[in-house]
Amino acid sequence: MxxxxxxxxxxxxxxxxxxxxxxxxxxxxxxxxxxxxxxxxxxxxxxxxxxxxxxxxxxxxxxxxxxxxxxxxxxxxxxxxxxxxxxxxxxxxxxxxxxxxxxxxxxxxxxxxxxxxxxxxxxxxxxxxxxxxxxxxxxxxxxxxxxxxxxxxxxxxxxxxxxxxxxxxxxxxxxxxxxxxxxxxxxxxxxxxxGLEKFQHLLTNQLDFSLFLLLKLLLLSAALAFIGNAFALLLKKIKDFLAKTCPNPYYRIFLVGLLLSLVMFFLPEGRYAGLGTNLIEASLKGEFISSYDWLFKLLLTVLTLAAGFQGGEVTPLFSIGASAGVVLAGIVGLPFEVTAALGYITVFASATNTLLAPIFIGIEVFGWTHSPIYVFVIAIAYFLNRKQSIYGGQRVPY
Structure with a gap:
């Protein structure tokens, strides 16, 4: 012994x-x-x-x-x-x-x-x-x-x-x-x-379990998994493309920086700059979210990071997922608050190839009430991906 x-x-x-x-x-x-x-x-x-x-x-x-x-x-x-x-x-x-x-x-x-x-x-x-x-x-x-x-x-x-x-x-x-x-x-x-504040938004909507609900969640999960996959794939492809076509890092970051400045100048004032917490807050509170907010945030984040600017991907993923969840709410017929929360955790799960972490993000940020739904939606997204990842050093053993 x-x-x-x-x-x-x-x-x-x-x-x-x-x-x-x-x-x-x-x-x-x-x-x-x-x-x-x-x-x-x-x-x-x-x-x-x-x-x-x-x-x-x-x-x-x-x-x-x-x-x-x-x-x-x-x-x-x-x-x-x-x-x-x-x-x-x-x-x-x-x-x-x-x-x-x-x-x-x-x-x-x-x-x-x-x-x-x-x-x-x-x-x-x-x-x-x-x-x-x-x-x-x-x-x-x-x-x-x-x-x-x-x-x-x-x-x-x-x-x-x-x-x-x-x-x-x-x-x-x-x-x-x-x-x-x-x-x-x-x-x-x-x-x-x-003194650093924690972000938390406890969900209040109740969902009645049924086969029809599972079908809605399946559709929602597949759509959100696609978005997470797209983010990870685009980040890799655009990094590779920029490194190949513009190998000098000074030229690369300057030219893409000019493009980002120009695009953001003509978009709503600062809406897609920084972390994206403004979109998260708007998504969960029922404020205005356009059908393309998630797409602009995705593309601008990918360009920012691929060019060589510094920062992480996760909070923008939360933002992309939450705003996409609001758009999908009308399609799948679920409360926007729930779909925004599911988007928040599922796009992150799909883009990072993680299973347990996003489930517990859901629990710690949005409360335990909907934890069975978190498990179901995250498991579907995890099954549909397991290849693309925002982390180039992550190993996939198959």
Whole structure:
């Protein structure tokens, strides 16, 4: 019978708590400044958006001057997780934070989750050197990813499942789950204590179970899965296309930045800039959502990230899914609030090839009442995808 090493377990849990506290503090700083940036950008949008292309040049300069392999971003985190890389430079944290703030300030359409995961993974990676045991880097990486996600979104259960399932599709690193969830709760509590607000919208609509309802949900899930697939596929194809046709990163980001500035100048003022939380709020509150909001947000986010601007994909995915859900509500004959919530989690699930994390996002953001529906819709979307992903370093073992 194998002897339980209580000392090792205790040390891992202690490190998990410490990582969560540190990452939660950094997430608070990152998230709070990002919110303030949105308040500065929105009333001055037409004055700021012409400078998106020049600021793109500055972003490339920062990474080429000081970034080294930090320019890989999340791809570097996945490479370390798979063992093909061993080091994550500390400079990744300030670089990705500053360049994401700049992208958002000047009107880029991007998210924040990728930044939070990089913050968490990098922090944990450098904590690992103080642990008195070798070959624990993957464990610490998952702990950090969980803390990073949780500290920003304050969904610790979803963050923990995200960390253990995202590296390899269909594979769950259960040995990391307990320390990951401890770090996630510590990070979530810390960022909340410091003043970062959690987004939550409890659903009030009740749905009567029937075969007809399942058919509606099946149709809805297939449509949302298609949108998530389309986002992941377009992001990859456009990145490849831009890298091939315009290999110089300075030319690439400047030209696409000019295009983004021009397009956004003639669209409704700042509607598709930044995170997309405005579309999420409008979708769930029954405010105006046009039939093309989700499409514009999808295309502009893909162009922003493919060009080399910094930020994540997840909050825009939430925004795309919620606004698409409102449009689909009239087609499938379901309450817009429910379809917006299902769009929020399902497009994310399809674009990231994750199963458990989006279910728990639904539970932690929208409440437990509709959890059987979350499971059904996410499972269908997961079954329909399992190939395309926004994470180029994610492994698909089939």
């Amino acid at each position: 194998r002897k339980i090493d209580f000392k090792r377990i205790g040390l891992i849990l202690f490190f998990s708590m410490a990582i969560g506290l540190v990452v939660g503090s950094i997430d608070f700083l990152f998230g709070e400044i990002l919110l303030q940036i949105g308040q500065v950008r929105n009333p001055n949008f037409y004055k700021i958006i012409p400078f998106l292309a020049p600021i793109g040049l500055f972003i490339i300069f920062l990474y080429q001057k000081w970034g080294k392999n930090a320019h890989k971003g999340l791809s570097l985190i996945f490479e370390v997780g798979h063992g093909s890389q061993e080091a994550i430079p500390k400079r990744l944290i300030p670089l990705v934070m500053v360049t994401t703030w700049l992208t958002h300030l000047f009107g880029g359409s991007a998210g924040r989750e990728g930044v939070a995961v990089q913050i968490g993974a990098t922090t944990a990676h450098h904590f690992e050197k103080y642990f008195p045991e070798e070959r624990t880097s993957n464990l610490f990486l998952l702990i950090g990813m969980s803390a990073g996600f949780a500290g920003l979104f304050q969904t610790p259960l979803a963050a923990s499942f995200f960390a253990i399932e995202v590296l390899i599709v269909g594979h769950y690193s259960w040995t990391a789950f307990i320390p990951a969830i401890l770090a996630a709760y510590a990070a979530s509590w810390t960022s909340h204590f410091l």
